[in-house]
Amino acid sequence: MSFNCPHCNKEGVSYFSKLLSYSGSPATCRICGKFSCDAGGVNESYRKIAPLSLIVLGTSSLLTQSLFYISIWLGFALLFPAYSLYVLKLEKLSGDEVKKQRGKKLIALGGLVLLACLAVLYESFR
Ligand SMILES: [Zn+2]
DSSP states (O other): EEETTTTTOSSSHHHHHHHHOOBOOEEOTTTTEEEEEEEEGGGHHHHHHHHHHHHHHHHHHHHHHHHHHHHHHHHHHHHHHHHHHHHHHHEEHHHHHHHHHHHHHHHHHHHHHHHHHHHHHHHHHH
């Protein structure tokens, strides 16, 4: 199952690449090789709120011993990707934009590594 690529208008974007695409990790077209991602950043917001909601709703359902909260979560977890796949269209993403996003990711990763090194240094000099 494939979706139409916004660049060449052929079915070059696979089901999973569309589902997993966001600006930091776009889908690549099999036919023209250009990048695209889900419009509106829905996948990105899902990625941000999904772990938190799972924890909050999971804890609430454990505490109340009811499946109510977990079924909200399940509905939400199923509806979100379905909405993103079938309602939203793919948005064009240029190679430059992708590079910019990757650069941001590298900076964030570098910061984390630096923090880890500092923590190790701090521990060994204490
Ligand atoms: Zn294409």
